[in-house]
Amino acid sequence: VFAGGDIINDSLMCAVDAIGNGREAAYSIDRFFRGIDLKESRIIMKELKRSTIPKKYIQVNSCQEMNFMPGEERLVCFDEMELGYTEEQAMKEANRCLNCNCCSNSDQIPEDYDAALDSSGVMIANYGNQANMSSYNSPDYLTIPKSVIGILNQNDIVPVVLPGEKCCGHDIVWQGDMESFEKLARYNVKLFKDAGVKTIVFSCPEGYYTWKNEYKKLFKKSEEFDFEIYHISEYILKENLLEDISFPNLG
Known part of the structure; x- marks a missing residue:
């Protein structure tokens, strides 16, 4: 079984994470059919180094609005009401994520977000007192x-x-x-x-x-x-x- 997306991650993941999972799964499937070891010479994600984006290159774009099934259609079926993105919307949203720079900031550590989740996968934090997110509290800004x-x-x-x-x-x-x-x-x-x-x-x-x-x-x-x-x-x-x-x- 080659899995990716929400099935192996929590609900807080973004579109780019899912795309990355799909890419890794595609490589694994290709190696499987060619009889090549699935792990040999693969780049481990933890070994990657984050690199910040210069502010002048950061793109300021609004998030893509989700497409929903019209109300009159929802009344007569049990289909998922979120229709998902079109291919063009998905590409725009993924590009927006790749250019936001948040995950590369030295004072915002993605691993902190995982550690801050409770047993049900929900993050609880009081603004200005994120005791469960150490990188938010490391500097004394005053x-x-x-x-x-x-x-x-x-x-x-x-x-x-x-x-x-x-x-x-x-x-x-x-x-x-x-x-x-x-x-x-x-x-x-x-x-x-x-x-x-x-x-x-x-x-x-x-x-x-x-x-x-x-x-x-x-x-x-x-x-x-x-x-x-x-x-x-x-x-x-x-x-x-x-x-x-x-x-x-x-x-």
Whole structure:
């Protein structure tokens, strides 16, 4: 028996996993009929090394909507109501998965997802406290803004966080929900414009990237988007902030 897809994996697998299983099964079947050892010289999946995709190459595409049987037909039969993807849809969805970059991020380890499942195959997690997913809790993210504020304060620079300020919307872009992203971007830009902000310094690389690149695509006129945008590393070099700074003795 050569098996693949849901029959050998849990329900959280994606289309690309199933395609990969099918490919491996095809090789096994071919070897079986040719009388070749099924395991000899085969690449073991655990030996593969993940490689991240540069952000400029990541494709922003919405997921493919599942095709469903019309309601009037469901009333008179017991057939599966999910009709599946067409070949074209399946190829688009698989390509979207291969270009999302999530499984290659160093702070998101796929093995953690398997370990986080309970006995029934369901993942339970509280946002901000994924105790069952070690890679989510490994960094202390609060140390980053605290350190940035410390560097700025030692140089007599007092940063301001605006009331009502929201996330940049980076994750919405990756999900392909461009309508929601545009609403969020316009909200943030208006908030900063109304407050008279001229310079924005980011400690979050995703926020920096999104404002620097994705936001600019929405605002074509220079007067609509005339902020000076820096990542903290750029701002430190620009203002020579490390010249007279003191660091605690951690030895």
